[in-house]
Structures are given as structure tokens and as C-alpha cells.
Amino acid sequence: MPAPYNPFKAAIAKGELQLGCWLGLADPYIAEISAGSGFDWLLIDGEHAPNDLRSITAQLQVIAGRDSHAVVRPPIGEPWIIKQLLDAGAQTLLIPMVESGAQAQDLVDAVTYPPHGVRGVGSALARASDFAAIGDYLTTAREEICLLAQVENRKGMAALDDILAVDGIDGVFVGPSDLAADMGFIGQPGQAEVQNTVLDAIRRIVAAGKAAGILTLDASLQSDCRHLGATFIATEIDVTLFARHMREASKLSRQRLSQG
Template structure:
């Protein structure tokens, strides 16, 4: 029996748009509600949210039970972190702050078993292999792992062509917020120069035959990226959605009763 099929990887490889939501509230209950909302994928964030391996694993379980694809973003692209996340059952990883082709190649190695990579062989202990129930896991796992890298500063943008040339990188995700800060527009990702850089990067990613992705709440930018061929687009964040809805609800109640 081979490793479980990764429908997200197959969809973006075929150019089919996949819409997602960022999960930063770090709670399985929230993840389960989100998994029933209708998104194609949900990203469990460990870079800017208080997640650890146990909370990530719990969210992978509830999201998977709903038939929605779960992606994980570690704090950094360290080999040991990647190994743990893969063993926990993550099949799609989004690695932040990738700045060179060499770094991208190191990430490919980290998600690949020897002799072609450096992923540690411990699948008998792992949820990923259904605790050794998937007999062919070691020989089939790599085919179903989706490796996505984030290019989100000027150094990464300068190295974009080198990153795109790395075989085994399935897609490149552009981070407008960090890019804006590095370009001198911190807190202002809607600046014309930043938007132009983002759209240029999306165009280059698609032209290179890789999947292009972005997280933005700007519906206009979402549409522009999709028109250019972006295939994985995060349109919402649970933290900001909850916060603005709660504030609006409190303000509306105060307006009625105070």
C-alpha cells in the first residue's frame, strides 16, 4: 500500500486553483470549524502562531477527518523540524524566508529519504505511515510530499530564478508583508512598487512551470494573481477574521444599548 494521495499537490500541478485560509489561533476546535467552512486547504502556522508539534498534530487530525487538505508552515526550514512535521503526517509544507537556490535544494533534501536526501528514517513510529500499517511508505512518500517555498524579501527575489530551477520544489509563495518591509514600506504591502514586484514574481513563477501562491486579504490583488496563473491563494486568516468580527459585534451591541 502506498503513501496517501496528496490531492492538493495534484491540483496545483494541473493548474487548478486551490483557495485556502491561514490558521493562527492554534486550536483544534477552530481548525475543525474551519475545515468545515469550504476551503480547499488550511495552513497551520508555526512561524507566527503559538503552535508546537503536539498542537500541529492535533490540528492535522481534525482537518484530515473533514477531508480538507492541511498545510504546515514551520518557524524555519530546519531539517529536524521538517522531519518531525512529515512524520506527524503533514504532506504539504510551506517554508518561510527562502533566499537562494542552495537553500531550496537543502529543503528538497530534507523532505527526501536517502540515498537521494537526508530525511531520517523513522516511519515505523510515525503517524505518516499509519504507524507502519502503510507497508510501502518509505518508497512512495516522496511522490506525495508537496514542498512550497516562500520568497519574501529582496534577497529571495533576486535569487528567484535560481530557486525556480531547483527540481523538487513544487511551488513558490510570495509574502507581500515581509517583502514590503524589506523594500522600505513596512506595514504598507499595497504600495505600487510592492504590488508590481509581487505580480512580476507570480508571472515568473508560472512561466517557470511552478505553482504560484500568495496570502493577501486584498481581493483585487487576489484576482490579479489568479489572472496571472496563481494556483494556491489564501484569502483569509482566522485570527484577523475572529478579531474584526468580535470588535464589530461589540461595537454594534454598544451602539444599540449605550
Template sequence: MPAPHNPFKAAITSGKPQLGCWLGLADSYAAEISAGAGFDWLLIDAEHAPNDLRSIIRQLQVISAFDSHAVVRPTIGESWMIKQLLDAGAQTLLVPMVESAAQARDPVRAVTYPPHGIRGVGSALARASSFAAISDYLTTAQNEICLLVQVENNAGMEALDDILMVEGIDGVFIGPSDLAADMGFIGNAGAPEVEKTVLDAMRRIVAAGKAGGILTLNADMQKACLDIGATFVATEIDVTLFASAMRAEAARARKMLGDGRQE
């Protein structure tokens, strides 16, 4: 029996766009609601959300019951973190803050078993192999692992063409917020200079035959990236969606009192 099929990897490899949502609430209940909403993929974030290995596993478990595919972003691209996430059952990883081709090669080695990589051979203990129920896991897992790297600063942009040549990288994700900060536009990812840089990078990614990805709440930017050929685009964040809806409802409710408490 081979490793489970990765529909997300198959889709972005074939050029079929996948629409996603960022999960930062770090809660399996919220993840289950999101998984049933209809997104193609959901990003479980361990870089900026309070996730640990156990909370990630719980979210992987509930998402697996739905058609949405779970992508996990580790805190940083350390090999030991990648090893744990793969054994926990993550098949698609987004490694943040990659600035060079040399740095991009590290996660490639981390997701690959020896003799070509350094992933530890401990699948018999792991959820990834259904605890050794998947007899051919060791020989087939690599085919279904999808490795995405995140380029999000000036150094990464300068090295983008070299990063795109690294074998084993399935896609490159552009991080507009960090890029905007590094370009001198902190808090303003919509600055024309930033958007121009992002779109130029997306064209280079697509031209190189890699999958291009982005998270942006700007609908025009989402469409522009898709028109260029981006294949994994996140359009929303659970935290901001929940927070804005709660604030809007609280403000609406206060207005009913008519006592000047509305903000």
C-alpha cells in the same frame, strides 16, 4: 499499500487553483470549524502562531476528516523540524524566508529519504505511515510530498530565477508583508511598488512551470494573481476574521446602551 494521495499537490501540479485560509489560532476546535467551511487548503502556521508539534498534530487530525488539505509552515526550514512534521503526517510544507537556490535545496534534501536526501527512516513510529500500517510508505511517500518555499524579501526576489530551477520544489509562495517591509513600505503591502514586484514575481513563477502562491486579503490582488496563473491563494486569516467580527459585534452591542461607551 502506498502513501496517502495528496490532492493539493495533484491540483496545483495540474494548474487547478486552490483557495485557502491561514490558521493562526493554534487550536484544533477552530481548525475543525475552518475545515468544514469549504476551503481547499488550510495553512497551520508555526512561524507566527503559537503552535508546537503537538498542537500541529491535533489540527492535522481534525482537518483530515474533511476535504480541506492541511499545509504546515514550520518556524524555519531546519531539517529536524521538517523531519518531525513529515513523521507527524504533514504532506505539504511551506518553508519560510528562502533567499537563495542553495537554501532552497536544503528542504528538498530534508523531505527526501536516502540515498538522495537526509530524511530519517523512522516511519514505523510515525503517524505518517499509520504507525507502519502503510506497508509501502518508505518507497511511495516522496511522490505525495509537496514542498513549497516562501520568497519574501529583496534577496529572495533577486535569486528567484535560480530558486525556480531547483528540482524538487513544487511551488513558490510570495510573502507580500515581509517583502513590503524590506522594500521600505512596512505595513503597506498594497503600495503600488510592492504589488508590481509581487505580480512580476508571480508571472516568473508561472512561466517557469512552478505553482505560484500568495496570502492577501485584498480581493483585487487575489483576482490579479489568479488571472496570472497562481494556483494556491489564501484569502483570509482566522485570527483577523475572528478579531474583526468580535470587535464589530462589541461595538454594535455598546451602541444599544446609549451611554457614550461606544468607540
């Protein structure tokens, strides 16, 4: 029996739109609700959310019972944490702050078993192999791993062609917020100069035959990126959704019940 099929990887390779939502509340209950909401993929964030290996694993477990696909973003693209996340069952990784072709190649090596890579061989202990129930996991796992590089500063943009040239990088994700900050517009990803840079990157990614992705709450930018061929687009964040609706609920209740 081979490693589990990765529908997200197959979809973006064919250019099919995959709509996503960011999960930053770091809770399996929220992840399970989100996984039943209709999004194609959910990003479990280990970079800016209070997640650790156990909380990420718990979210992977509940998402696996639904139709959404789990994508995991570690805090950093180091081989040791990539190894742990893959063994925990993550099949799609989004690695932040990729800045060179050499770094992209190191990431490919980190998700690949020897002799072609450096991923540690410990699948008998791992959820990824169904605890050794998947007999040929070691020889089939790599085909179903989807590796996404996040480019989010001027250095990464300058190296974009080198990153795109690395075999084994399935897609490149553009990070508008960090890019805006690095360009001198912190907190202003809607600045024209930033958006033009984002859209140029999307064009280059698609032209190189890679999948292009983005997280933005700006509906206009979402549409522009999709028009240029972006295939994995995150349109919401659980934290902001919850905070926004909680504040609105409180405000409306107070207005309604304070009258008279």
C-alpha cells in the same frame, strides 16, 4: 498500500485554483470548524502563531477528517523540524524565507529519504505511516509530499530563477508583508512598488512551470494574481476574521442597547 494521496499537490500541478485560509489561533477546535467551511486548504502556522509539534499534530488530525487539505509552515526550514512535521503526517510544507537555489535544494533533500536525501528513517514511529500500517510508506512517501518555497525579501527575489530551477520544489509562495518591509515599506504591502514586484514574481513563477501562491486580504491583488495564473491563494486569516467580527459584534451590541 502506498502513502496517502495528496490532492492539493495534484491540483496545483494541474493549475486548478485552490483557495486557502491561514490558521493562527493554534487550536484544534477552530481548525475543525475551519476545515468544514469550504476552503480547499488551511495553513497551520508555526512561524507566527503559538504552535508547537503537539498542537500542529492535533490540528492535522482534525483536518484529516474533513475535505480541506492541511499545509504546515514551520518557523524555519531546518531538517530536524521538517522531519518531525513529516512524521506527524504533514504532506505539504510551506518553508519561509527561502533566499537561494542552494537553500531550496537543501529543503528538497530534507523531505527525501536516502540515498537521494537526508530525511531520517523512523516511519515505524510515525503517524505519517499510520504507525507502520502503510507497508510501503518509505518507498512512496516522497511522491505525495508537496514542497512550497516562500520568497519574501529582495534577496529571495534576486534568486527566484535559481529557486525555480530546483527540481522538487512544487511551488513558490510570495510573501507581500515581509517583502514590503524589506523594500522599505513596512506595514504597507499595498504600495505600488511592492505590488508590482509581487506580480512580476507571480509571472516568473508561472512561466517557469511552477505553482504560484500568495496570502493577501487585498481582493484586488487576489484577482490580479489569479489572472496571472496563481493557483494557491489564501484569502483569509482566522485571527483577523475572529478579531474583526468580535469587535464589530461588541460595537453593534453597545450601540443598540445604549440607545434610549
